[in-house]
Amino acid sequence: MFLTPEQTALIPIYREKWQQIGLSVKPIDRQQAAAAINTAYNLIDLPEPEIIFCDSPLDALLKIQPLSSQGQLWLEDASAIRDKIHNEVYNSLRKQLPRELENHIYSQLYNPLHDRLVNQLHHHVRDEAYDRLEHKLRERFMIFFLKMTSNNNFIVSELSACHGSWVDFCISVLNLKCDRSLYTLFESLTKNCGLIYPYAKKCFVCDRPQKIDFGSTGLLHAEGKPAVEFVDKFSVYCYRGVRLPETYGRVAPESWQAQWLLTEKNAELRRVLIQAICYERICQELQALELDSWQEYTLLKIDSDVDIEPIHLLKMTCPSTGKIHVLRVPPGVRSAKEAISWVNWEIDPEEFQVQT
Structure with a gap:
């Protein structure tokens, strides 16, 4: 059949x-x-x-x-x-x-x-x-x-x-x-x-519920307001399918604070916070430590128990525009050159010019 x-x-x-x-x-x-x-x-x-x-x-x-x-x-x-x-x-x-x-x-x-x-x-x-x-x-x-x-x-x-x-x-x-x-x-x-x-x-x-909000990915999602709400105001806050406590959910993601990462014990919620806050803000608000630098690249470390593994970041500054990009690199990376190589699929940084 x-x-x-x-x-x-x-x-x-x-x-x-x-x-x-x-x-x-x-x-x-x-x-x-x-x-x-x-x-x-x-x-x-x-x-x-x-x-x-x-x-x-x-x-x-x-x-x-x-x-x-x-x-x-x-x-x-x-x-x-x-x-x-x-x-x-x-x-x-x-x-x-x-x-x-x-x-x-x-x-x-x-x-x-x-x-x-x-x-x-x-x-x-x-x-x-x-x-x-x-x-x-x-x-x-x-x-x-x-x-x-x-x-x-x-x-x-x-x-x-x-x-x-x-x-x-x-x-x-x-x-x-x-x-x-x-x-x-x-x-x-x-x-x-x-x-x-x-x-x-x-x-x-x-x-x-009197309200249900799904994001474009098909996951429950609302920013600064409940994703699900009933007539008695019982509500569920969600960010990209992850349930949030009300203390986070009622605040718009652009206003989330990097300091929350220092006290949040739930690994999934820490991941969501990191994703929404972004590493650029985390570097600024948690005062990342500089471990090494090479040309326009700086290897940074967040010296706090923010995630399960230590957070090492490669900060890249565009020489022509001054725009800053930040990418996470493995915690075992010890130098800026090593971090650049990891980001660029193991290509030695000496072999290419900084793209502007």
């Missing part, structure tokens, strides 16, 4: 359709969300729950936490909803697909969406919410609470949108068979709900 050219041409359309669903910033329709939740509970023979709408995932966790500490939710998760709907829909379709075709459809639909919707959006929002909550809870209870709100007992709308792309394609384009009532419920939950925490008697349903 192979895709026809006409079927192949429809893949981007279904990918874009479900990406828009997964990245929607429209407030959820609470009436439609409640109807979908009640139908899902009826499906697994549970009575309709008390539905608690939450402005953000952090809002949901803050509402779940006191109930869980009182033992009201322990062993009461209703994750069978996800298992019943998702697994039966997915499995019924997979059985009808040759493995090679299944892998191809996954690679064209599910995988690209997963990178953006789950690896970027959901994971950053989840981690930020847990980090905020961790400051409020004792370590021992935080471990207990994480078990209660782990991936095993919540429904991630972004992940459902990833699956929706290939499921919809298989049903609508390939005409594969599945339980249409289950698929309709799956589609309704995905389109009308944000993150869902289903428990036996209570169901917490999160609203969507």
Whole structure:
């Protein structure tokens, strides 16, 4: 079984359709969300729950936490909803697909969406919410609470949108068979709900973000403002796909301070700071030490614990314009000539003239 050219041409359309669903910033329709939740509970023979709408995932966790500490939710998760709907829909379709075709459809639909919707959006929002909550809870209870709100007992709308792309394609384009009532419920939950925490008697349903910003590279990115923001102002700051603490994120990158490198312990955040601040400013603000010079070149060292390895830099001054360029060189480099040679693929600096 192979895709026809006409079927192949429809893949981007279904990918874009479900990406828009997964990245929607429209407030959820609470009436439609409640109807979908009640139908899902009826499906697994549970009575309709008390539905608690939450402005953000952090809002949901803050509402779940006191109930869980009182033992009201322990062993009461209703994750069978996800298992019943998702697994039966997915499995019924997979059985009808040759493995090679299944892998191809996954690679064209599910995988690209997963990178953006789950690896970027959901994971950053989840981690930020847990980090905020961790400051409020004792370590021992935080471990207990994480078990209660782990991936095993919540429904991630972004992940459902990833699956929706290939499921919809298989049903609508390939005409594969599945339980249409289950698929309709799956589609309704995905389109009308944000993150869902289903428990036996209570169901917490999160609203969507009101703002999501991706940079040109497809990574969450915003400068001096949140990349993701919910109606209750719970926010996630990101720079080129890396989650930032608010102290950095609310400041425009051109105003970031090299001094932050001296106290930042996270290696990934130090890398982002170095990338944004640039070595020219780092040299100036951290007062780089001169190790050696040759003609218009100077070998410098940042005499601070800024990065995992010592930072050695080659400073190059254009003799005609006075413009300065700075490149990082390996810490083992001991002379300006050696640094020039390394930058120029081991060509001896005596063999070429300074380009102006």
